[in-house]
Every structure is written in structure tokens, then in C-alpha cells.
Amino acid sequence: MTSTQTVVLGTIGSDAHAVGITLLEHALREGGFEVYNLGAQTPQSAFVTEADERDADAILVSSLYGHARQDCEGFHDRLAAADVDAVTFIGGNLAVGQTTFESVRQEFHEMGFDRVFGTEVGFDEVVKSLRETVNNAPERADEQTGAQTEPTRLRS
Numbered sequence: 075m076t077s078t079q080t081v082v083l084g085t086i087g088s089d090a091h092a093v094g095i096t097l098l099e100h101a102l103r104e105g106g107f108e109v110y111n112l113g114a115q116t117p118q119s120a121f122v123t124e125a126d127e128r129d130a131d132a133i134l135v136s137s138l139y140g141h142a143r144q145d146c147e148g149f150h151d152r153l154a155a156a157d158v159d160a161v162t163f164i165g166g167n168l169a170v171g172q173t174t175f176e177s178v179r180q181e182f183h184e185m186g187f188d189r190v191f192g193t194e195v196g197f198d199e200v201v202k203s204l205r206e207t208v209n210n211a212p213e214r215a216d217e218q219t220g221a222q223t224e225p226t227r228l229r230s
């Protein structure tokens with residue numbers, strides 16, 4: 075790591091659950107990240123604007139109320155349109171009804187998220203995973219070290 079890494083974090087859409095992101099904010103700060111917490115009920119556009127303005131290394135999206143799929147529709151297209159190359163994590167209660175977490179994870183990977191987590195994840199695991207993923211992201215690694223890296227991303 076050559077400089078402090080920047081994270082934009084929030085709960086997306088109409089979702090009012092704020093406890094998870096508040097605790098994540100503290101854990102990430104403790105872990106050495108610069109964190110911008112947009113709070114609950116954050117529209118997609120606010121994530122994109124903040125990530126762009128802060129030149130964020132990572133965007134962490136939280137969703138607890140079961141409507142993550144609808145709330146994240148088109149999110150990665152917006153990020154691409156704004157030239158935001160941050161890695162993206164999503165976590166929380168991502169789906170309602172009977173489905174396996176593996177199928178949920180697969181679905182959100184297909185939507186463009188680099189890493190997908192359920193409600194069981196611990197804060198230390200998020201911090202560790204974020205550190206690894208940001209350091210392995212090809213565009214970011216190039217910017218920070220000048221190294222040529224293969225365009226592979228870790229998935230979990």
C-alpha cells in the first residue's frame with residue numbers, strides 16, 4: 075500500500091438500515107482506510123458522484139431490506155459512464171425468499187460487484203478482504219506501483 079485508500083460507503087435505495095454501515099465505517103477507519111459514509115437511503119447517483127470526486131478505491135454498498143437487486147440495477151453502468159474504476163463490494167440481506175447464498179452471490183457478481191457478502195460476515199473479514207481486493211485490482215495496482223498486472227480480480 076503506497077497511500078491511504080479511500081472508501082465510499084452507504085446503504086442504497088430506500089433502505090433505512092444504518093447500523094451495519096456505521097460499524098463498518100469504524101472498522102475500516104481502524105483498518106487505516108479513509109472513509110466517506112453516505113448514510114442510509116443513498117441513491118445510486120450519490121455513490122457515483124462521491125466516488126468520482128474522492129477518486130475512491132472502493133465502494134461498499136449495503137442492503138438489508140431485500141430489494142438490493144432492484145436498487146442496484148444499472149449501478150455499474152453508471153460507474154462506468156462516470157469513469158469510476160473503484161472496486162465494488164455489496165453486503166447484507168441481499169434477497170428475500172428461498173434461495174442459496176451461492177446463487178445470490180453469483181447474481182451480484184454478474185451485476186458487476188467484485189465481492190458479495192451475506193449478513194454473517196465479520197468486520198475483520200471485510201477489512202482484510204477489502205485490503206486484498208484493492209491491492210489486487212489491476213487499474214489501481216498500475217496507478218500505485220506502475221506495474222503491469224493481469225486483469226484478474228479476486229472473487230468471493
Ligand code: B12
Nearest residue numbers: 089090091092093094134136138139140164165166167193
Ligand atoms: C434494526 C432493524 C431495523 C430498524 C433500522 C434502524 C436503523 N436506523 O438502522 C428499523 C426499525 C427502521 C427497520 C425497518 C425495517 N426493517 Co429491519 N431490521 C432491523 C434488524 C432487527 C437489525 C439490523 C441491524 O442493525 N443489525 C446489526 C448490524 C450490525 O448487522 P447488519 O446490518 O446485518 O450488518 C452486518 C452484515 O450484514 C454486514 N453488512 C451489512 N452491509 C454490508 C455491506 C458490505 C459491503 C459488507 C461487506 C458487509 C455488510 O456487515 C455487518 C457485520 O456483520 C434486522 C434483523 C436482524 N437481526 O438483522 C431487521 C431486518 C433487516 N429488517 C427487515 C425488514 C423487512 C424491515 C422493514 C421492511 C420492515 C417494515 N415492514 O417496515 C423496514 C424497512 C424500512 C426501510 N425503508 O429500510 C428484515 C429484512 C428481510 C429481508 N431482507 O429478507 C430483517 C432481516 C428482519 C426480519 N427478519 O424480517 N429495521
